[in-house]
Amino acid sequence: MRVTHDGPSRVAEPGEGIGLDELALAARNHAMPLEALRYDITPAGLHYILVHYDIPYVEPDSWSLHVDGRVDRPLRFDLEALRSRPAVSLPVTIECAGNGRAHLDPRPVSQPWLTEAVGTAMWTGTPLAPLLREAGVADGAVDVVFTGLDHGVERGVEQDYQRALPVAEAMRQEALLAYEMNGAPLPPQHGFPVRLVIPGWYGMAHVKWLTRITVLSEPFSGFQNAVAYRLTREEDDPGQPVTRIRPRALMVPPGFPDFMSRTRFVTVGEHELTGRAWSGQAPVTAVEVSADGGTTWAAATLEAPAGRWAWARWRHRWTARVGRHELVVRATDATGDVQPVEQAWNRQGMANTMAQRVGVVVS
Numbered sequence: 001m002r003v004t005h006d007g008p009s010r011v012a013e014p015g016e017g018i019g020l021d022e023l024a025l026a027a028r029n030h031a032m033p034l035e036a037l038r039y040d041i042t043p044a045g046l047h048y049i050l051v052h053y054d055i056p057y058v059e060p061d062s063w064s065l066h067v068d069g070r071v072d073r074p075l076r077f078d079l080e081a082l083r084s085r086p087a088v089s090l091p092v093t094i095e096c097a098g099n100g101r102a103h104l105d106p107r108p109v110s111q112p113w114l115t116e117a118v119g120t121a122m123w124t125g126t127p128l129a130p131l132l133r134e135a136g137v138a139d140g141a142v143d144v145v146f147t148g149l150d151h152g153v154e155r156g157v158e159q160d161y162q163r164a165l166p167v168a169e170a171m172r173q174e175a176l177l178a179y180e181m182n183g184a185p186l187p188p189q190h191g192f193p194v195r196l197v198i199p200g201w202y203g204m205a206h207v208k209w210l211t212r213i214t215v216l217s218e219p220f221s222g223f224q225n226a227v228a229y230r231l232t233r234e235e236d237d238p239g240q241p242v243t244r245i246r247p248r249a250l251m252v253p254p255g256f257p258d259f260m261s262r263t264r265f266v267t268v269g270e271h272e273l274t275g276r277a278w279s280g281q282a283p284v285t286a287v288e289v290s291a292d293g294g295t296t297w298a299a300a301t302l303e304a305p306a307g308r309w310a311w312a313r314w315r316h317r318w319t320a321r322v323g324r325h326e327l328v329v330r331a332t333d334a335t336g337d338v339q340p341v342e343q344a345w346n347r348q349g350m351a352n353t354m355a356q357r358v359g360v361v362v363s
Contacts, residue, residue, distance in 0.1 A: 009155070009348050012107040022112050031116035037252045037276045040120070040306055040313075041091060044182050047119030048203075049189050050096050050111060052161050053152030056209050060193050065177070069145070069215035072136030079193050083179060085126040090174065090199065091310035093120040093278045097202035097229055097242045100343065100352030108349035115250060115356050120276075120310050123197045125178035129171045132215070137167060143220040144170040146196050149209040157223045163207050164220030165198060174199045174309065177210065199309035200244050200280030202351070204229050232347045239346075245280030246353045247339055249287045249314065249331035253358045264360045270319050275329060277302065278311035282334035287314040293326040294341045294355065300329075320362040330355040 018026075029050045036046040060079050067075040096117035101108055103115075132144070143164040150161045169175070176197040179186060186192040191208030198205050204224065220226075225241065232239030252275055255266035277284045288297040300316035318327075330339035343354035 010109040011347060012109050014106065016107075018102075018112055019109070022109060025111045029111055031113065032119045034116055034250060034253055036119075037250055038274075040310075041122050041182060042119040044121070044184070044187055044190065047121055047190070048094075048096060048117045050117065050203060051150070051189065052154070053150040055188050056149040057188075058149065058193055058209065063193050063211070065194060065211060065213070067131065067135045067213045067215075070138040070141045070217045071132075071215050072138065073134070075131070075135050079179070082126060082177060082194060085131070087124055088127055088176060089122055089124040090176065090197070091120060091122050091305075091307045092197055092199045093118065093245075093309060093311045094197075094203045094206055095245050095248070095278070097204050097350045098348075098352075099248075100354055101349030103354060104343065104345055104349050104352060106345075108347060110349060117203075118248075118250070118278075121181050122183065123176055123178040124180035124183070125176040125194070125197065127173060128175040128177055128196070129173060131177070132171060132213075135215075137215055138217065140217050141167050141215045142218055143167065143216045145212075145214040145216060145220050145222070146207040146210060147212040147214065148191075148207045149211050154223060154228065157227075159223055161207065161224065162220075162222045163205050163224050164216070164222065165205065167215070169198065169201075172198075202229075202242055202245055202280070204242070228348070229350060230348060231350055233345070234347070237347070242350045245278065246351050247277070247279035247281070247284055247331040247333040247337050248353050249275060249277035249284075249329045249339065250356050251275035251289075251327065251329045251358060254318075254327075255360065261359075264358060266320050266360050266362050268320055268322060268362055270317055273300075273316045273318050273327065273329075275314055276311035277314055277331040278305075279331065279333035279337070280309075281337060283308070284312055284331050285334050286332040287316075288330055288332075289316045289318070290328040291318055291325050293357070294328045297330075320360070322362050325360045325362060327358040327360055328355050
């Protein structure tokens with residue numbers, strides 16, 4: 001079914017402020033406070049949340065997961081059956097693909113993230129690959145589609161939330177059907193009773209409230225793959241798909257803040273700057289810090305992460321002198337990808353990894 005108001009993603013007019021529709025999105029969804037970067041594992045209540053439509057109400061006794069499509073043996077699991085399968089726990093950092101969108105100019109009109117749409121949780125569930133092997137993925141299968149219970153309209157298209165992965169990605173040993181977050185059942189907003197966790201990918205691929213897995217012999221042409229989450233510049237540009245998380249570093253803002261501007265106030269002397277860095281493409285190899293807005297850079301000390309797919313802590317000693325300063329931090333991963341100081345623009349505001357800037361007043 002199609003309804004009115006369809007069309008390409010919208011870009012704000014010059015000087016256009018954030019509208020009530022964007023404020024409504026920002027009120028429903030929430031970012032992780034930057035001070036939560038101090039935790040190796042983000043408490044569930046501080047982890048970022050993005051809900052496309054509604055949070056479904058799910059009765060666990062009536063929920064089921066169906067595996068169908070191009071398989072030899074269609075399967076159905078209730079929650080007890082899924083939880084009885086072998087379990088794995090993985091610390092995984094998940095970041096929204098639109099993180100940083102609100103910094104772009106002109107601004108793509110959507111969820112107005114700054115830089116805090118991220119979190120690292122300990123996800124527990126059963127590996128996806130053995131389940132697919134049990135179903136018997138047919139020769140020539142191309143994509144695996146994951147369907148959630150959330151339903152709505154986006155750019156004129158009524159839909160269940162669906163995302164697809166290539167078969168090879170779905171068969172990775174790290175892919176999980178997760179039913180616990182940080183040792184407790186998934187909270188409703190994080191996908192209760194079961195969600196997909198696909199380490200390394202941006203958040204749109206980690207389908208929540210999972211109810212169906214369908215194997216296809218042709219590329220999936222659904223909205224969330226073919227239209228949304230694309231790197232495009234023009235309205236009619238099909239663009240490239242958003243996939244793995246690009247490198248990013250964030251710092252815990254030092255000192256204490258002004259309520260509205262978030263400008264930080266710091267005393268004269270030596271301070272330890274700290275934060276986290278991550279990449280879904282390859283391990284982070286370097287973090288650099290600048291105290292002059294990005295003119296000069298110094299290497300930070302990078303610690304080992306809790307796991308390949310979890311963020312790593314970094315530390316740097318900074319001698320604060322009287323005056324105003326702009327602290328900047330950036331990460332580099334093993335592919336050689338370096339966070340830009342100025343962000344390249346794209347129409348949907350995706351994969352915006354522009355280096356974080358923190359204004360500081362030292363007195």
